[in-house]
Amino acid sequence: MRLIPINALRPGMVLGKKIYSSEGLILLAEGVELTAGLIRRLGTLEIGYVYIEDRMTDDIIVPELLTEETQQQALRSLRTSFKNLENQPALKGSFHHLGKTFSGMMESIMDEISEHDECMVLLTEMNTNDYNLYRHSLNVCIYTTVLGVAHGYSRDELKVLGLGALLHDIGKTRISQKLLQHPGRLNDEEFREVQKHTEIGFAILKDEPNIPLLSAHCALSHHERLDGSGYPRALKGPDIHEYAKWIAITDSYDAMTTQRVYKPALLPHEAVEVMYAGSGKLFEQSFLATFRDRVAIYPPGITVKLHTGESGVVSKIHANVPHRPVVRVLTDAEGVPLPAPHELDLSQTLTTMITGIGHTNQEHT
The missing domain is CATH 1.10.3210.10 (Hypothetical protein af1432)
Known part of the structure; x- marks a missing residue:
């Protein structure tokens, strides 16, 4: 599952989590395939980010403290x-x-x-x-x-x-x-x-x-x-x-x-x-x-950019060092998708730094 900004949504993407109204009512259920019309509708709701399903990150679970x-x-x-x-x-x-x-x-x-x-x-x-x-x-x-x-x-x-x-x-x-x-x-x-x-x-x-x-x-x-x-x-x-x-x-x-x-x-x-x-x-x-x-300053599923120029998605958080998560590296320094993504544990590779938040040039769906 991946957390991306609304302006990065594209038709064909599939919602990974429900979208609620301010009154707690479900507006769109998880599993819904987004169309151009639905994306425009989401844009009017002033939602900043949504979770989407993604074959490269489908095993990343966003934990819930309460059911x-x-x-x-x-x-x-x-x-x-x-x-x-x-x-x-x-x-x-x-x-x-x-x-x-x-x-x-x-x-x-x-x-x-x-x-x-x-x-x-x-x-x-x-x-x-x-x-x-x-x-x-x-x-x-x-x-x-x-x-x-x-x-x-x-x-x-x-x-x-x-x-x-x-x-x-x-x-x-x-x-x-x-x-x-x-x-x-x-x-x-x-x-x-x-x-x-x-x-x-x-x-x-x-x-x-x-x-x-x-x-x-x-x-x-x-x-x-x-x-x-x-x-x-x-x-x-x-x-x-x-x-x-x-x-x-x-x-x-x-x-x-x-x-x-x-x-x-x-x-x-x-x-x-x-x-x-x-x-x-x-x-x-x-x-x-x-x-x-x-505090999980980099939530699971969010895309991060590394000082090496590579980018990936946060796949796991360490409770003792939440600012040094595990990142699933998806693109190389030129933004080209890797044929075989790999996990990089920033709590073990202390010389690698997160330099920004964003989304990769090519979303995997």
Whole structure:
């Protein structure tokens, strides 16, 4: 399977993974042969990359941290609960269903993530058209739970952290969707309105008997930054709870690697580079180091260019050195397809460097 940009699609290529709408509905199933018309349609959906089947890489599997069934069940629950909050005229009374719904969900998420021996921060789904609150909430929860496992939190601590990540943006259910999807730069008044989602989220969660208070504080503090430049309280490093510091990282990463109406998605290595510019200033340095060591910056199936001029597809990731994957070399330095592709383990050949991301001159179908 290969991950390629939309502008590299050609008629006759076959989809390797489903393509979902922003509401989680299947737009195109895997195995569909692309026509010129379908490619034009995909171009209108603002999807940056898709997985395609490819005879030279058909044995490359893109791992899933959660089964499709668990992901879709989680998205349905998030959509139902968040829609109920959006449609409620005033925030009065309690929301006991939140604790019951999401506590059980976190148990399932932790169980499935713990089944993976080499737990990595993987792009959860490239084949979606545009950001939505439900997918973002689940992504941030998955990423944060992976990092929590790597950090060594207990199961009880993971559950509190994961619930905080899952519900960190629940306050956005009370913010105008038109404002949240605004395609241009917000003015000061609009930005202050969006900032309110942190305090609204805390107000929704803080008194729920099945939602830990620390999880509610994640909703309140995930936009705080070490240097005091965050909101809503302009807290500085020592005053920000460590759970909120983790979610600050995963929330920012998912926002950058997800297609938005006002900006294209970044690939993982690009997002990590941007985030490292804020190391020690915006994000906790040691937490960011853990993130860097666990994120698959070159996802399986993506085409990479080597300093030798050769190019190939990432076929495997090493959990201990994710930036040095195994590459299936497909073309030589002149871009000519090799008659016999070979595997190059960059963790063993340290003098070979990845110099770029792209697609080969000739796609094998």
